[in-house]
Amino acid sequence: MKLHRTLGHALLLTLLSAGAARAGNLLIESWRVDDKALWETVLIPAFEKTHPGIKVKFSPTAPTEYDSSLAARLAGGTAGDLMACRPFDVSLALYKKGHLDKLDGKPGMQNFPNIALLAWQTDDAKDTFCMPIASVIHGFLYNKKIFKQLNLQPPKTEAEFFSVLDAIKKTGNIAPLALGTADQWESSQIVFTSIGPNYWHGEDGRMSLIAGKAKFTDPAFVGALEYEAKLGTYLAKGASAQTYGDSQNQFALGRAAIYPAGSWDISYFNQTSGLELGAFPPPVKRATDKCYISDHMDIGMGVNTRSKNKADAYTFLSWVGSAEFADIYTNRVTGFFSLSKHPVKVRDPLAKQMVDWRASCASTIRVNSQVLNRGQPSMENELWNINAQVLNGKLAPKDAAAKLQNGFAKWYKPPQ
Template identity: 55%
Template sequence: MRHTALTGLLLASSVLGSASLAAAETTLTIESWRNDDLSIWQDKLIPAFEKQHPDIKVVFSPSAPPEYNAALNAKLDAGSAGDLITCRPFDASLELFNKGKLADLTSLPGMENFSDVAKAAWSTDDGSKTFCVPMASVIHGFIYNKAAFEELGLKVPTTREEFFAVLDKIKEDGNYIPMAMGTKDLWEAATMGYQNIGPNYWKGEEGRKALIAGEQKLTDEPWVAPFEELAKWKPYLGDGFEAQSYPDSQNLFTLGRAAIYPAGSWEIAPFRAQIGDSFEMGAFPPPVEKAGDKCYISDHTDIGMGLNAASKNADAAKTFLTWVASPEFANIYANALPGFFSLAKTPVEMEDPLAQEFVSWRDKCASTIRSTYQILSRGTPNLENETWVKSANVINGTETPQQAAEELQKGLASWYEPQKK
């Protein structure tokens, strides 16, 4: 009898102990638009964190990129969003913070690992509060098929004259589409086109800040000139580019049918997976006007992570975000996802040679961000979305560069006070 009672007591203690352990275990859910990264989070990032924090479980739950903003806003309004919010840069996330949807992370341990410039994409306009941990930036440029270049005897272009000479040779040969880019999805024309080559014309941060201050207008030469160059791209994009989607462009390049792909470092990981050993890729920055000119690159602060202000697991979520701010996370993330470059002060040594090529441009070119992302897309019409449309129209030949610039300026001046003068 005494033995039975003791067994029962031990069993009860065991059950209660298990229940307490289960109660102590916290599950965090991450909202993200990076559905391509699911396996990286599940196989590398989350296991590394959970090894150190076995009491916290993490679930990565992405949405499709085009649907993310709307889906996230709906979830936040309904109170069903995850604990951790993957943050787009600047205005979209700032709006969430101003609405009380994202928590203030200014004093989060680990934030000291980032410069004010790195935090700017997720800080208030005066820089006094930060609401997302910076994770990575992406760099714009051109990826090319090295085998195609060798076959045609082409040298990597450094000036615009050399760039168009290379395109002419590829077109004349006829075995490759010179550049794989379509205009169907609109954003592709602006992101891979206008924002890619534009910084060399408006001199990066100098022009971007002058536009915000109202000291330059979109009808000024530095802002019209990139459209004029885009208009010259049309003969090199292949038949039917107007109906060509972003995935179509990717496929044309990875199947070896196009010699050059205007894009950026975010393509490295998916391209590696698709291309394998079929051909080697190289990259070059946007060509300058003439040899010796200072070069500018779009080194765009792209992704961060914040805390849902309504999360019931705020303490565990802050523990995770402190880890995201750590050098360990930066090293795993940058090498698991080559082409997404750490924004931390501590340098990360990358293994991928193409990622090394992109990031090396920081040493010789001045970095800037996409011109439409900070402040200038807060009103209606939205300058970012309108730039998509105008970039596609200019390439298609349905609008002249001057017409596109005038329409953009008119839209911006209709709501943005510094541009009304």
């Protein structure tokens, strides 16, 4: 009996010690491996300075492995207290499985507008399960030196854009567009979802697809594909074999004048000495047209429902919703823009150019991100392949639109 009491006492001490070791410690899961130094040397020290009793560790996983490895750790009860959330369906699935806390009404959540919450809410918008952190913006970067040499101005309309592209093409030694289709994803995520919103009017067109009031074969979507096909005639020779990395290198070396970009590319090009860059949003058809930009929600943060230290997890999450965090993240992770209501002074001049488009253009997200990726054939995969073929001149815009719509119609039934 005495032995049993001793063992029981030892087991109780072990459990209490484990709990005590856990209290005051937080582990953050993320796919943003590139941000590890920032978290360890800037963000975490900034938080711990005002919260000395809480120790935080940032533990990223390679982006391609994050979803599966996080799911395994969550299922096994070994995941961190807080986790970086991908937008829309991936995080929604985690919430439906009970892995993420509901965050409505939690401290810090009041600092975000309703539109910013969209990527981390249930379809009926009743439950929010991740705090928004940042979005990325799509548009075009251009080489100021080349534009000056050719006496060119950043285009505002499509007609001006094609005049600029023609002038560059005539040089014979500079590619008008630094863009390849070997990796395919840029064709959809950077080109189609960037130029398209001016045709389908951003959120109006996206929500009409979800509601079943619009089809990919409608003039607005076909028009965007026709525009894309025309852009494809300005790619460098061999573009079908050109990777994303090849395009970055081509533009950085001054071998192409314009780069269809995501704002995350800014940090890469900032490393190239002497490269002077400007940016312009997707040109509109007519100067009087309203402009739209793809301002895509990229990353949020949620609380693990099985965290052993939720009080501190919510303290940290509240800080993520603060003006201090918004400023640090926006200005140190260049090209990622805070989704909060806090006014942030963007210090990188190119990033500031892009985020300032929010003041004159309506923001929207990638057209297929919400709801439309849930069936087979996968809308995401279809868009990659189809847009690459359109840019390569291998698929006519009307045929591309029909293929998208036919695949979509096989599984999607609009809500009644």
